[in-house]
Amino acid sequence: MTDIVQSLTDSTHRAPQRPMIALEGVSKTYPKQRRPAVAELNLAVPEGAIVILIGPSGCGKTTTLKMMNRLIEPTTGRILLDGEDVTDVNADQLRRRIGYVIQQVGLFPHLSIADNIAVVPTMLGWDKRRITSRVDELLHLVGMEPAEFRDRYPRQLSGGQQQRVGVARGLAADPSVMLMDEPFGAIDPITRERLQDEFLEVQRQVAKTICFVTHDLSEAVKLGDRIAVFAAGGRLAQYDTPSEVLAHPADDFVAEFIGSGTAVRRLSLLELRHLELEEIVTSHGGAPTVPHSGTVYDAVDVMLAAHSPLVVVVDDDGQPRGALRWDTLVSDLRTKGPPR
Amino acid sequence: MGSYVQYLSENSSELIFYAEQHFLLVLYSVTFASVISLALALVLHTNQLAPPSWRRSLRVSSRETSLLLASAALTIPSLALFGLLQPVLGLGVTPSIVALTLYAIYPVLRNTVAGLASVDPAVLEAARGVGMGPVRRMLRVQLPLAWPVIISGIRTAVLILISIAVVAALINGPGFGKPLQDGLARLGAVNSFNEVITGTLGCLVVAAGYEIIFVVVLRFTTPRGIRD
Numbered sequence: 001m002t003d004i005v006q007s008l009t010d011s012t013h014r015a016p017q018r019p020m021i022a023l024e025g026v027s028k029t030y031p032k033q034r035r036p037a038v039a040e041l042n043l044a045v046p047e048g049a050i051v052i053l054i055g056p057s058g059c060g061k062t063t064t065l066k067m068m069n070r071l072i073e074p075t076t077g078r079i080l081l082d083g084e085d086v087t088d089v090n091a092d093q094l095r096r097r098i099g100y101v102i103q104q105v106g107l108f109p110h111l112s113i114a115d116n117i118a119v120v121p122t123m124l125g126w127d128k129r130r131i132t133s134r135v136d137e138l139l140h141l142v143g144m145e146p147a148e149f150r151d152r153y154p155r156q157l158s159g160g161q162q163q164r165v166g167v168a169r170g171l172a173a174d175p176s177v178m179l180m181d182e183p184f185g186a187i188d189p190i191t192r193e194r195l196q197d198e199f200l201e202v203q204r205q206v207a208k209t210i211c212f213v214t215h216d217l218s219e220a221v222k223l224g225d226r227i228a229v230f231a232a233g234g235r236l237a238q239y240d241t242p243s244e245v246l247a248h249p250a251d252d253f254v255a256e257f258i259g260s261g262t263a264v265r266r267l268s269l270l271e272l273r274h275l276e277l278e279e280i281v282t283s284h285g286g287a288p289t290v291p292h293s294g295t296v297y298d299a300v301d302v303m304l305a306a307h308s309p310l311v312v313v314v315d316d317d318g319q320p321r322g323a324l325r326w327d328t329l330v331s332d333l334r335t336k337g338p339p340r
Numbered sequence: 341m342g343s344y345v346q347y348l349s350e351n352s353s354e355l356i357f358y359a360e361q362h363f364l365l366v367l368y369s370v371t372f373a374s375v376i377s378l379a380l381a382l383v384l385h386t387n388q389l390a391p392p393s394w395r396r397s398l399r400v401s402s403r404e405t406s407l408l409l410a411s412a413a414l415t416i417p418s419l420a421l422f423g424l425l426q427p428v429l430g431l432g433v434t435p436s437i438v439a440l441t442l443y444a445i446y447p448v449l450r451n452t453v454a455g456l457a458s459v460d461p462a463v464l465e466a467a468r469g470v471g472m473g474p475v476r477r478m479l480r481v482q483l484p485l486a487w488p489v490i491i492s493g494i495r496t497a498v499l500i501l502i503s504i505a506v507v508a509a510l511i512n513g514p515g516f517g518k519p520l521q522d523g524l525a526r527l528g529a530v531n532s533f534n535e536v537i538t539g540t541l542g543c544l545v546v547a548a549g550y551e552i553i554f555v556v557v558l559r560f561t562t563p564r565g566i567r568d
Contacts, residue, residue, distance in 0.1 A: 031393060071468060095471035106466025110484045110563035120470050153565035169470070 019044035019080070020177055020209035021068055026077030028063050028234070037063045038234030041077070047176075050203065050210045052224035054217065056257065060234030061213050065179050068211060069098045082176065096120050099170030099178035099208070103185045105162045107154035113139075113165055114150045120173040138168040141202055160191040167199070171206065180212045184219070196222060217258060221246065221265055229254050243269050268297035272313050276334040277322025280312065289314045292321050296333070299324055347534045355519075355538060362515035362546050365508065366501045369437050373444030374494055380406055381452040385482070386474040403453055410446035418443070418507045426511050436505070436513030443504055444497040451493025455486030484563050491558055498550050502543050516542035 023043045029036040038060040045051045053061040066072040068079060070091045079087050086094050107116050114135045115122075121131045136146040142164040154162055163183060170178055184192045184199075200223065203210065214220055220227050221242045229245060231237040231253045238250035246262040246269075249255035258265075273292040288306040290299045292313045299311050309326040348355065384402050416424075421439050429435035459482050467477045509517025520539025523532045 069469065071465075092471045092473045095469060100466070100469035102462065102466060102469065104460075104462030104465075106460070106462035106464075106469075108463060108467070108481055108565075109460075110481075110565045112565065119472075123471060123476075155565065166466075 020047040021045040022080040024078040026074045029075045048207045049225040052220040052227045053213045054220045055230030059230035061230045099175045101170040101180040101183045103182040105166040142168045178208045178210045268295045270296040369440035372441040377449035413442045414446040431512040436508035447497040448493045455489030459485045
């Protein structure tokens with residue numbers, strides 16, 4: 001009983017948008033450069049959210065990310081981690097509390113997969129048994145069989161497997177925050193898609209606060225709860241949900257950056273289960289089907305592939321839930337609730 | 341040929357003594373040189389003394405300066421160096437070791453620097469990102485990864501020293517330099533040519549001994565993940 005009360009008060013006390021990471025007036029000017037790479041940036045990353053930092057090269061998105069764990073020291077401003085000012089604390093100890101995953105993965109080639117994952121827990125002085133069980137747990141989480149991979153070495157793994165281990169290493173000491181710098185950027189498109197799906201699945205289980213740098217808009221829309229669009233000079237041009245950014249770009253720069261095709265991109269944000277569908281009638285027999293866990297994007301894909309102006313949306317048990325018509329799609333699409 | 345075998349068997353205990361001396365002379369010198377070079381390289385790479393904005397230029401300039409000095413030492417003719425050290429350190433073992441140490445620093449230092457620089461920057465960034473400080477980064481990541489290159493530098497130094505060490509006989513140093521120079525000095529006399537051959541072959545035998553040791557050491561000190 002007290003537990004329930006406790007959790008209720010907890011959830012009410014925790015303001016819904018309480019930032020896990022907050023940058024306050026943060027600027028970075030590199031030595032011998034006149035113009036700042038990041039200027040007077042204010043950014044709040046809500047707890048448990050995936051925030052995507054996106055923008056053209058040289059816009060300061062990576063600089064911003066690296067200031068969060070102080071791999072790059074800000075010139076001015078404050079960094080708050082879970083309400084605590086970490087601008088001046090010991091940087092090495094700070095980094096052990098924050099997961100860090102980079103594009104080149106950077107596994108330690110001379111250490112086994114288990115030892116790579118165990119790096120931070122070892123530094124934190126965990127006992128051996130706890131480390132071993134944590135390593136196995138994480139390998140399971142990222143979809144790798146511990147018995148098979150524990151004792152291998154990085155060079156024996158494919159690029160995709162290495163990055164899975166990279167993510168596991170970042171999660172090892174159960175940090176509340178993960179920083180990811182284009183983690184899937186160097187991976188072939190098919191593996192990347194799969195890693196993204198797995199990543200979302202992992203995030204559903206671990207619910208970390210994640211900052212994620214990418215220059216791939218599709219990736220940003222697919223993974224992000226919120227997107228921060230950076231313009232040259234480290235200016236934060238827009239910071240909003242993916243559908244808002246696509247529907248209402250804040251200025252010309254954002255509009256140009258997201259480019260054409262935003263209407264199609266937005267389709268992938270709309271889940272079929274949130275749509276108001278037509279009643280099923282017998283004449284629909286033989287129409288192609290699409291699972292209701294999919295998005296409108298998937299439905300369009302199925303319609304185009306099957307040359308059918310109509311799809312039947314089915315639930316997890318394969319039972320028809322309703323029908324979606326091409327005409328409705330282009331003229332009058334209605335949702336039951338807000339998308340995401 | 342038969343007479344040479346007879347010469348060997350008659351002088352075997354003396355020859356074994358020379359081999360032992362030669363081996364140890366090189367061992368001591370190369371050990372000192374390795375310790376000096378490694379310490380130098382590690383301190384240069386991990387120092388936190390200078391303000392951050394200076395560190396990089398300080399590291400580069402101190403590295404280049406020490407490499408320059410070490411290469412200058414290597415260019416001094418060995419005959420001259422042994423002669424120059426004699427007034428200060430006298431004759432015998434000590435000046436021999438000092439001179440050989442000076443010669444060995446360059447190959448070891450060069451390879452240590454090259455090995456440390458060859459470590460993948462992404463690996464070092466990851467090490468920083470997970471919260472390893474400069475010393476831990478050096479000892480846990482950079483040094484193990486650079487180790488095969490460093491070892492090959494030490495190996496080169498050993499080979500160089502084995503041949504330079506014969507010059508140590510000039511100042512009464514130990515090793516195969518003694519029979520070699522005795523033989524050369526009295527060329528034409530009884531057994532003189534045998535002595536010259538023995539001095540030369542002796543160096544080869546010592547070198548072979550070192551090669552075997554290096555194969556074993558490399559095998560057991562290279563981390564499994566980066567072994568060929």
